[in-house]
Amino acid sequence: MSPELxxxxxxxxxxxxxxxxxxxxxxxxxxxxSDAISHTVLLGIVLAYFVSGTLGSPLLFVGAVAMGVITxxxxxxxxxxxxxxxxxxxxxxxxxxxxxxxxxxxRYAGNVHLDVDSVLLGELIFAPFDRVTLLGLDLPRALLIxxxxxxxxLALIGLLDKELKLTSFxxxxxxxxxxxxxxxxxxxxxxxxxxxxGAFDAVGSILVIALMVAxxxxxxxxxxxxxxxxLLSVLIGALSAIAxxxxxxxxxxxVGGAMAxxxxxxxxxxxxxxxxxGLVAGAARRKRQRWEFAQQMLALHLLNHEGASEASEExxxxxxxxHLRWRADFADEVVRRAERGGLVRxxxxxxxxxxxxxxxxxxxxxx
Amino acid sequence: xxVLLALGTDYTxxxxxxxxxxxxxxxxxxxxxxxxxxxxxxxxxxSHAALPGIALAFWLTGERDPxxxxxxxxxxxxxxxxxxxxxxxxxRIKEDSALAMTLAVFFGFxxxxxxxxxxxxxxAQAGLKTxxxxxxxxxxxxxxxxxxxxxxxxxxxxxxLWKQFKLLSFDPEYAASLGMPTGALGLLLTTLIVIAIAIxxxxxxxxxxxxxxxxxxxxxxxxxxxxxxxxxxxxAFGAGAxxxxxxxxxxxxxxxxxxxxxLCLTAITLVSLVFAPERGLLWSMWRSRRLIASAE
Numbered sequence: 098m099s100p101e102l103x104x105x106x107x108x109x110x111x112x113x114x115x116x117x118x119x120x121x122x123x124x125x126x127x128x129x130x131s132d133a134i135s136h137t138v139l140l141g142i143v144l145a146y147f148v149s150g151t152l153g154s155p156l157l158f159v160g161a162v163a164m165g166v167i168t169x170x171x172x173x174x175x176x177x178x179x180x181x182x183x184x185x186x187x188x189x190x191x192x193x194x195x196x197x198x199x200x201x202x203x204r205y206a207g208n209v210h211l212d213v214d215s216v217l218l219g220e221l222i223f224a225p226f227d228r229v230t231l232l233g234l235d236l237p238r239a240l241l242i243x244x245x246x247x248x249x250x251l252a253l254i255g256l257l258d259k260e261l262k263l264t265s266f267x268x269x270x271x272x273x274x275x276x277x278x279x280x281x282x283x284x285x286x287x288x289x290x291x292x293x294x295g296a297f298d299a300v301g302s303i304l305v306i307a308l309m310v311a312x313x314x315x316x317x318x319x320x321x322x323x324x325x326x327x328l329l330s331v332l333i334g335a336l337s338a339i340a341x342x343x344x345x346x347x348x349x350x351x352v353g354g355a356m357a358x359x360x361x362x363x364x365x366x367x368x369x370x371x372x373x374x375g376l377v378a379g380a381a382r383r384k385r386q387r388w389e390f391a392q393q394m395l396a397l398h399l400l401n402h403e404g405a406s407e408a409s410e411e412x413x414x415x416x417x418x419x420h421l422r423w424r425a426d427f428a429d430e431v432v433r434r435a436e437r438g439g440l441v442r443x444x445x446x447x448x449x450x451x452x453x454x455x456x457x458x459x460x461x462x463x464x
Numbered sequence: 465x466x467v468l469l470a471l472g473t474d475y476t477x478x479x480x481x482x483x484x485x486x487x488x489x490x491x492x493x494x495x496x497x498x499x500x501x502x503x504x505x506x507x508x509x510x511s512h513a514a515l516p517g518i519a520l521a522f523w524l525t526g527e528r529d530p531x532x533x534x535x536x537x538x539x540x541x542x543x544x545x546x547x548x549x550x551x552x553x554x555x556r557i558k559e560d561s562a563l564a565m566t567l568a569v570f571f572g573f574x575x576x577x578x579x580x581x582x583x584x585x586x587x588a589q590a591g592l593k594t595x596x597x598x599x600x601x602x603x604x605x606x607x608x609x610x611x612x613x614x615x616x617x618x619x620x621x622x623x624x625l626w627k628q629f630k631l632l633s634f635d636p637e638y639a640a641s642l643g644m645p646t647g648a649l650g651l652l653l654t655t656l657i658v659i660a661i662a663i664x665x666x667x668x669x670x671x672x673x674x675x676x677x678x679x680x681x682x683x684x685x686x687x688x689x690x691x692x693x694x695x696x697x698x699x700a701f702g703a704g705a706x707x708x709x710x711x712x713x714x715x716x717x718x719x720x721x722x723x724x725x726x727l728c729l730t731a732i733t734l735v736s737l738v739f740a741p742e743r744g745l746l747w748s749m750w751r752s753r754r755l756i757a758s759a760e
Contacts, residue, residue: 128564129505136671178745180737181682184560185504189682192675193730196723199597204718303512304575307568314561351579357572364565368555376554 100225105342107224107239108356111296112308112334114247117254118288119309120330123317124265128310129184130286133172133191134165135293135302140198141165146206158294165290166283168194221299221352239299246295253288254327257281262323300353308334311360315367318374337363391431394421396440396458399450412448471711476601481710483603483611484725487667487676488702490615491660493622495677495702496684496695497653500633505560506545506654508674509567511661513544515574515670518595523581531610534662541658544570598669600710600721611663618656622695629653630691668722676702679729686740705729 098106122128138161145160146152168191176186224239231241254261264271264278271278289309296305316329341356348355369376398421402411410416417428432448435441440454450458471477498507517540518533525532544566551562594602622629631639632649640646657677664673684697709725716724738745 123558123561126558126560128558128560129508132505132508132564132567175737178737180686180743180745182499182502182504184502185499185678185682188504188508188674188678189730189733192672192679192726195671196675196726196730199723200719200727203720204716303568303571305568306564307572310561310564311569314557314565317557317561318555345576348576348580349583350577351575354572354575354579357569358576361565361569361573364569368551368557374555 101346103225103237103240104221104352105339107237107243107299108221108338108342108352109335110240110243110247111299112312112338112356113331114243114250114292115296115305115308116312116330116334117247117250117327118285118292119313120316120323120327121261121265121285122289123310123313124323125285128314129187130169130172131289131293131306131309133168133187134286134290135297135305136191137164137168137194137198138162138290138294138297138302140194140201141167141294143198143201143206147201161294162287162290164194165293166286169283169286221356224299242295242298246292249291250288253284257284261285265323300356304353304357307357307360308338311357311364312337315360315364318367318371333363333367334360388431388434391423391427392435392438392440393457393461395431395435395448396450396454397461399441399448400455400458400462403450403455413446414448415446471707474714477710477714479603479605479608480600480714480721481707483608483667484600484706484710484721485703486608486611486615486706487660487664488680488704488706488725488729489699490618490702491664491673491676492680492684492698492700492702493619493695494653494657494660495679495681496691496698497622497629497633498657498677499681499685500691501650501653503654503657504678505563505674506548507657507661507677509548509563510541510544510658511665511670511673512567513570514538514541514661514665515571515595516540516577517543517574518665519574519577519581523577530607530666534610534614534665537665538658538662540570540574541661542655545654545658594669595665596669596671597720598665598667598672598722600667600713603667607666611666614659614663618659621652621656625649625652633691668725672722672726675726675729679726679733680705683729683733683736686736686743701729701732705732 119128119131122131141161141164142157144164145154145157148160149156171190171194172183172186175181175190176183181189221239225237227238228235229238229241230236260271260276260281263274263276264281268278271281292309293302293305296308300308312334313326313330315333316326319329320326337359338356340362341359342352344350344359345352345355367375370378372378395417398417399412405411411420414428414432417423417432418425421428423431432441432443435454436443439451440457441448442451471481495507498504514537517536517538519536520540521532521536522528548559548562548566551557551566552559628639628644628649631642631644632646632653636646636650639649660677661673664676668676680698680702681694683701684694687697688694705725705728708728709721712728713719713721713724736744739747741747
């Protein structure tokens with residue numbers, strides 16, 4: 098496999114692995130915990146490094162994941178006192194843990210290659226140079242880690258499908274039915290930590306947040322069904338990853354940064370053009386409703402004066418301007434649309450309702 | 465004791481301590497409103513989102529003048545805040561997702577710009593590391609002047625619009641019913657917070673900025689139920705932690721100012737949560753024990 102292909106494969110797998118737990122973060126309104134976790138794993142790595150003494154130890158992975166979960170526990174501990182709100186608790190806890198990590202590194206690990214910005218930023222382009230051999234296959238380490246993370250996430254979500262759904266949408270019912278929302282919450286947080294740690298090698302911890310939150314948020318605008326949302330999130334994440342790679346390739350810029358930018362572009366597109374829920378569809382709907390409402394008003398007005406002595410005077414397009422306070426061009430357009438829709442007929446200067454128009458007016462008056 | 469004497473004689477230490485104190489004061493005051501308006505994490509998102517603004521300002525002017533970079537940071541952070549507000553208003557995306565997404569996407573775009581910048585011959589790293597973690601030790605007198613020029617009007621604004629901001633923070637519906645322009649006032653408060661962030665980027669950096677806004681306010685809240693006392697206390701906590709952090713980083717090897725200030729603030733917050741009268745954990749434990757005793 099060429100290095101270019103390997104980088105793209107890693108990008109796609111990491112994006113997919115991030116999107117899966119991200120769906121539940123978005124649904125449970127916990128997206129900012131990904132911000133906290135992805136910063137504090139640094140402390141876990143540093144502490145595990147002090148214990149193990151090398152940077153290659155698997156203990157580093159364990160330490161980082163554990164610190165992610167501890168971060169969530171601390172946030173809940175501080176928020177649980179009721180003295181500060183949960184979001185403020187996040188804002189206090191993660192900078193504190195991150196500060197400890199920065200101080201520990203500069204004080205005791207200054208001579209080791211434990212670079213804070215490489216953890217925060219990552220660099221996907223170098224991923225193919227760090228290789229491992231597994232079952233006779235020569236693979237980039239990041240590819241292996243990404244694939245394992247993705248497999249774990251898929252397995253957990255497949256296994257806990259019902260429980261996750263229930264606790265995400267109705268935690269009260271879930272507790273009443275005997276599911277343990279707390280246990281599942283920490284399970285999910287472990288999944289987020291594992292994913293963040295597995296992914297930041299490749300894309301850096303701040304961009305992990307983009308991959309975790311933006312694709313699921315875009316998918317949330319496109320569907321109301323959880324399985325579809327999971328699938329769409331993975332798809333959007335993977336497409337953003339590939340688009341980001343090529344954009345970075347052509348412009349010769351940071352791959353991770355371009356991938357994050359593309360997830361933002363994907364969300365922007367969904368926000369604008371999502372069928373039904375997008376901004377464009379919303380604007381079109383409001384416009385259509387405006388004309389429909391005006392036609393109903395017209396029909397009601399005509400029904401009120403139908404057959405009365407003043408009808409010949411009241412039911413002219415000119416009179417609508419005075420009576421309904423419509424501007425001339427607006428009134429003309431409403432009459433034109435109503436004629437085209439078969440609501441009214443024009444007889445000389447006078448407008449009369451058709452049978453269909455009468456029915457629309459009656460229905461509108463009943464509302 | 466020697467350290468305290470050095471504060472009077474050592475130019476660098478004095479500059480750093482003054483800068484950190486100034487930042488702590490401004491962000492302490494503005495953080496109170498952010499926390500009360502349930503926007504504790506908006507500051508975090510905005511500080512990350514400032515990166516593309518800094519890169520772009522450097523790109524366009526080719527200067528590393530702190531004022532130019534600050535303006536770039538302010539504009540980008542402000543845009544991010546508007547975007548977060550717009551997304552939550554216009555769609556069913558909740559605030560937490562909007563915050564996290566904007567934070568990371570802006571930051572990613574900033575990285576793209578920075579990596580493009582590095583190819584320019586005159587570039588020489590526009591100081592990404594400084595931006596991430598701050599570099600209080602490199603503060604000079606001119607930086608202090610810029611910080612004061614930005615911070616003083618922000619504080620003046622708060623004192624002039626005190627009544628309006630107070631009502632907006634506690635009862636925005638009532639404020640709106642009185643005919644106050646709540647939208648404009650909210651935007652103004654957000655803008656002031658952006659200014660605090662811009663001041664802080666140079667000193668403590670992106671990642672730690674959220675603590676500068678949240679921690680003093682959260683700590684001050686425990687000691688009082690009055691907004692005026694809370695704001696003054698938060699300013700004092702922020703400034704005190706700033707000076708203490710600068711002193712610690714001057715005496716201890718390998719401790720940079722930003723993390724030291726944040727850890728001081730964390731300590732103040734913890735003490736407040738545990739020991740504050742009326743609200744603190746010890747107090748409520750004692751009260752519930754007394755209740756149980758009186759019930760028996």
